[in-house]
Amino acid sequence: MSLFAAVDLGASSGRVVVGRVGPGTLDLTEAHRFANEPVRLAGTLHWDLPGLYRETLKGLRAAGKVSSIGVDSWAVDYGLLDESGALLGVPVHYRDERTEGVAAAVGRQVAPDRLYRRSGLQELPFNTIYQLVAARDTAAYRAASTLLLVPDLIGYWLTGSIGAEVTNASTTQLLDVRTRTWDVDLAAELGLRPELLPPLRQPGSSLGRLRPDVADEIGYDAPVIAVASHDTASAVIGVPAVSSRFAYISCGTWGLAGLELDRPVLSEASREANFTNEAGIDGTVRYLRNVMGLWLLQESVRWWERSGPPADLAALLAGAADVPAGRTIIAVDDARFLPPGDMPSRIAAYARETDQPVPSSPDQVVRCILDSLALAFRRAIRSAASLAGRDVDVVHLVGGGARNALLCQLTADATGLPVVAGPVEATALGNVLVQARAAGLLRSLADARELLTATHRTVRYDPRPGQKWATHP
Numbered sequence: 001m002s003l004f005a006a007v008d009l010g011a012s013s014g015r016v017v018v019g020r021v022g023p024g025t026l027d028l029t030e031a032h033r034f035a036n037e038p039v040r041l042a043g044t045l046h047w048d049l050p051g052l053y054r055e056t057l058k059g060l061r062a063a064g065k066v067s068s069i070g071v072d073s074w075a076v077d078y079g080l081l082d083e084s085g086a087l088l089g090v091p092v093h094y095r096d097e098r099t100e101g102v103a104a105a106v107g108r109q110v111a112p113d114r115l116y117r118r119s120g121l122q123e124l125p126f127n128t129i130y131q132l133v134a135a136r137d138t139a140a141y142r143a144a145s146t147l148l149l150v151p152d153l154i155g156y157w158l159t160g161s162i163g164a165e166v167t168n169a170s171t172t173q174l175l176d177v178r179t180r181t182w183d184v185d186l187a188a189e190l191g192l193r194p195e196l197l198p199p200l201r202q203p204g205s206s207l208g209r210l211r212p213d214v215a216d217e218i219g220y221d222a223p224v225i226a227v228a229s230h231d232t233a234s235a236v237i238g239v240p241a242v243s244s245r246f247a248y249i250s251c252g253t254w255g256l257a258g259l260e261l262d263r264p265v266l267s268e269a270s271r272e273a274n275f276t277n278e279a280g281i282d283g284t285v286r287y288l289r290n291v292m293g294l295w296l297l298q299e300s301v302r303w304w305e306r307s308g309p310p311a312d313l314a315a316l317l318a319g320a321a322d323v324p325a326g327r328t329i330i331a332v333d334d335a336r337f338l339p340p341g342d343m344p345s346r347i348a349a350y351a352r353e354t355d356q357p358v359p360s361s362p363d364q365v366v367r368c369i370l371d372s373l374a375l376a377f378r379r380a381i382r383s384a385a386s387l388a389g390r391d392v393d394v395v396h397l398v399g400g401g402a403r404n405a406l407l408c409q410l411t412a413d414a415t416g417l418p419v420v421a422g423p424v425e426a427t428a429l430g431n432v433l434v435q436a437r438a439a440g441l442l443r444s445l446a447d448a449r450e451l452l453t454a455t456h457r458t459v460r461y462d463p464r465p466g467q468k469w470a471t472h473p
Contacts, residue, residue, distance in 0.1 A: 005066040006431035009073035016059025019432030026455040032059030045096040061218040070227035073150040075171035080144035088140040094126035102130040120177030120277030128172035147196040151229035161207040167233035170279035204438040227434040238426030240453040245393040251401025257380035258288025289380040292332040299343040319363030328368040374410035398426035413467040422458040
């Protein structure tokens with residue numbers, strides 16, 4: 001039996017879990033969980049990366065001696081290092097307003113269809129390429145020697161190794177989707193510095209062993225393995241699929257809905273539908289759309305708690321189940337819902353603007369969010385299947401959203417397909433499975449999913465007949 005530590009950094013919380021892997025065994029134990037709270041400094045929203053690293057070390061210390069360590073996190077955000085390896089400034093949060101209008105400016109310089117054929121990525125205002133264009137005149141950018149995405153930055157602090165793991169690098173819009181190499185010509189065309197882009201590495205490769213000071217602090221030495229470091233890439237590895245005819249929804253703060261393919265889809269129809277082609281393990285492609293996800297619910301709950309007692313999520317969901325289906329539907333990806341703030345008021349304003357019933361209670365707001373997410377997932381999955389020419393028999397919903405029985409049932413109703421919910425811990429499991437394969441305990445992705453299916457319980461939701469859904473928006 002072997003033990004592996006998975007450092008899993010999400011947009012709202014982080015944790016260190018220990019995975020135990022052996023014949024017929026795959027289980028997780030949480031060693032340490034901590035909040036990931038951004039901070040606004042002089043008007044700019046930042047991540048507290050030093051604080052997250054401090055908590056990571058606490059978690060690794062609590063985990064005890066393991067065979068190896070792997071780090072995954074959210075995508076697109078980065079830190080800049082100077083020639084000595086020192087961090088230049090505090091990494092900026094992707095929800096910061098600095099990229100407003102940047103995508104349009106880049107589109108005037110590089111035609112969007114040409115950019116899509118090169119990177120395969122959907123246009124999102126916070127893609128790394130737009131963040132870098134927004135930052136290129138700053139002192140930190142001018143002084144930088146290299147750029148490291150968040151999991152690579154944590155890995156650098158752990159080991160001293162500089163590099164970019166390819167599944168996360170593919171979210172920058174600076175990776176050639178066909179060759180999986182940096183598009184240095186595109187970077188130069190946009191006035192960016194190609195020399196900032198570090199060497200690429202593959203999932204399963206070693207970053208090396210811990211720095212001596214880190215090993216002293218946590219009480220043991222271990223190698224650090226480059227896992228599929230974009231958390232969605234790890235989550236897709238953690239999908240307990242038994243055939244290729246599946247769609248997935250990795251549902252947490254974001255809802256990533258799509259297919260696992262063996263080649264990118266770069267048609268004009270795919271670009272217009274705003275689908276992304278991100279790198280997966282073993283040359284696979286994560287063909288998906290970003291949907292706003294449970295951020296809408298999380299931020300609504302946070303807003304209600306500002307002026308009242310802690311919200312009872314179970315009671316809210318029970319109340320939402322009694323609200324008629326499709327009463328109010330919002331476009332969950334509307335730009336107004338991206339920043340933090342008063343989400344219930346924004347939802348009410350959208351309802352008024354579109355001549356729909358305005359949600360007047362928390363139960364109605366929650367039902368509006370879940371109905372709207374289910375319909376957004378339906379659109380994404382049906383579009384992905386059509387654009388890729390792939391039949392879909394089942395939807396696997398993994399991540400925190402798998403706990404939300406109402407959302408799972410509504411997604412089954414909306415898609416007309418069975419929804420298999422779980423595992424909740426798909427990202428950490430995917431992280432551990434790559435480490436286990438690097439250690440020689442598994443031979444392939446199919447082996448990993450076979451072990452996952454045999455050891456983890458899922459819940460199936462079948463579509464209910466006669467469900468009627470509004471067509472708005």
